Amino acid sequence: xxxxxxxxxxxxxxxxxxxxxxxxxxxxxxxxxxxxxxxxxxxxxxxxxxxxxxxxxxxxxxxxxxxxxxxxxxxxxxxxxxxxxxxxxxxxxxxxxxxxxxxxxxxxxxxxxxxxxxxxxxxxxxxxxxxxxxxxxxxxxxxxxxxxxxxxxxxxxxxxxxxxxxxxxxxxxxxxxxxxxxxxxxxxxxxxxxxxxxxxxxxxxxxxxxxxxxxxxxxxxxxxxxxxxxxxxxxxxxxxxxxxxxxxxxxxxxxxxxxxxxxxxxxxxxxxxxxxxxxxxxxxxxxxxxx
Numbered sequence: 613x614x615x616x617x618x619x620x621x622x623x624x625x626x627x628x629x630x631x632x633x634x635x636x637x638x639x640x641x642x643x644x645x646x647x648x649x650x651x652x653x654x655x656x657x658x659x660x661x662x663x664x665x666x667x668x669x670x671x672x673x674x675x676x677x678x679x680x681x682x683x684x685x686x687x688x689x690x691x692x693x694x695x696x697x698x699x700x701x702x703x704x705x706x707x708x709x710x711x712x713x714x715x716x717x718x719x720x721x722x723x724x725x726x727x728x729x730x731x732x733x734x735x736x737x738x739x740x741x742x743x744x745x746x747x748x749x750x751x752x753x754x755x756x757x758x759x760x761x762x763x764x765x766x767x768x769x770x771x772x773x774x775x776x777x778x779x780x781x782x783x784x785x786x787x788x789x790x791x792x793x794x795x796x797x798x799x800x801x802x803x804x805x806x807x808x809x810x811x812x813x814x815x816x817x818x819x820x821x822x823x824x825x826x827x828x829x830x831x832x833x834x835x836x837x838x839x840x841x842x843x844x845x846x847x848x849x850x851x852x853x854x855x856x857x858x859x860x861x862x863x864x865x866x867x868x869x870x871x872x873x874x875x876x877x878x879x880x881x882x883x884x885x886x887x888x889x890x891x892x893x894x895x896x897x898x899x900x901x902x903x
Contacts, residue, residue, distance in 0.1 A: 630694045634702045637690045641706025644682045649713055651675035660714040661867050664728035680739050683707065687743060696747035697754055697880040700829070703743075704809075704876025708802045711869045716796030721851045721860065726844050733837030733868035740872055741830035745769070753824050756887055760822040769827065773820035778827040780819035781879075782835035785812030786863060789836070789874070793862040796855075804862075805870040808832060809878020810885070817886035825883050829875040836871035839863040 651672045652660040666672035683703045691699040720726055748754060749768065759765055766773040789808030793801055809832060816828040843861035848854040866874075 633694050637686050637702035638706040641703045642710035645710025648675040648679050658715040662729045662732050691747050691751050696751045700880050701877045704873050708873030712798050717865050718796050730841050736868050736872040737830045737833040740833050744826045744829050748824050748826050766823045768824040773823040774827050777816035777820035778831035781812035781816030781828045782831050784815030785832040786839050790862050793865050796865045801866040801870050805866045805874025806878040809874040810882035813879035813882025814886045817883050821890050829879040832875040833871045
């Protein structure tokens with residue numbers, strides 16, 4: 613085989629290999645999440661939907677910790693082969709897939725344990741932040757993010773550009789999730805959070821195209837948690853009647869794990885989609901300055 617033929621064969625096989633890795637990581641993550649679901653068993657015979665609903669809290673905490681560790685290792689290992697913005701959706705899809713068997717927010721609303729879900733949402737936001745930082749910063753960043761007019765990238769954590777991207781991403785993400793969510797049906801809330809993730813990644817990149825997207829995914833998880841806290845204020849006293857009538861605020865219905873899975877899966881997709889809408893005017897300015 614000549615070098616040219618070998619190169620052509622490699623180029624044709626590379627996308628196939630990448631997809632095999634993505635599907636394998638998603639399947640492994642889903643299997644790990646499903647294996648931990650029995651530790652989420654609640655008094656009603658279902659799973660979850662939050663840790664506080666588990667009959668045995670400490671085993672549930674250990675199980676969730678094991679899930680987070682495996683997800684981190686799978687994503688970190690996969691990022692070396694397929695890049696961070698493909699590794700994140702892979703574990704996000706697996707997390708969302710595996711969590712579909714959890715109960716909806718109905719049981720949490722009826723029992724009044726809503727405050728515990730806020731804490732769980734913050735835990736997921738912290739995990740997603742650490743994972744995003746490690747995958748994006750430690751793996752060299754997203755190659756398609758162009759530097760600004762000075763030839764540098766803004767700080768992905770504390771710069772004004774990073775904060776602007778996070779704020780625009782949260783607003784767009786919550787709006788996208790709100791448009792989809794109407795019930796606590798598990799498939800619907802999972803899809804809604806993913807749509808929110810896509811909107812977050814898309815809007816965040818357009819708002820600050822030169823910054824690495826470290827904050828976007830955790831910002832959406834934290835935003836979803838805060839939105840649920842605010843939405844609970846508007847829940848009628850008769851929660852069961854409100855659920856039956858569909859009068860519970862939509863952003864109260866996705867689970868904390870839905871926001872985490874939707875952010876990991878959707879944000880990289882939306883971020884990639886936004887690339888085609890960008891036109892870096894500063895590149896032309898630099899070219900004119902040097903001509």
